[in-house]
Amino acid sequence: MSCYNYETLEEHVGHDVQCVRYGEDNVTVECHTCHVVIVTHERFPEEEVEPRSRKGIGSGECGTHGEYFLDAHDSPCPSCEDER
Numbered sequence: 001m002s003c004y005n006y007e008t009l010e011e012h013v014g015h016d017v018q019c020v021r022y023g024e025d026n027v028t029v030e031c032h033t034c035h036v037v038i039v040t041h042e043r044f045p046e047e048e049v050e051p052r053s054r055k056g057i058g059s060g061e062c063g064t065h066g067e068y069f070l071d072a073h074d075s076p077c078p079s080c081e082d083e084r
């Protein structure tokens with residue numbers, strides 16, 4: 001059971017509410033007075049968030065291949081690199 005609206009959360013006002021970590025990827029807010037979980041959240045594996053970070057620090061423009069993502073400020077176009 002978790003709290004999903006005003007009424008279910010208000011029940012725990014003044015209770016012994018604590019935020020607890022379970023393992024590497026789970027954090028739970030629980031009420032130790034009622035022994036119920038109020039909110040629980042899991043962290044998703046890094047593989048799933050990687051595509052966003054793969055975009056690098058910015059984007060560059062190649063006359064042949066168009067826009068590409070930069071790993072460093074002076075990164076060459078990766079497609080041009082492949083053709084060497």
Ligand SMILES: [Zn+2]
Nearest residue numbers: 012015031034
């Ligand atoms: Zn409570």
Ligand SMILES: [Zn+2]
Nearest residue numbers: 062065077080
């Ligand atoms: Zn290129």
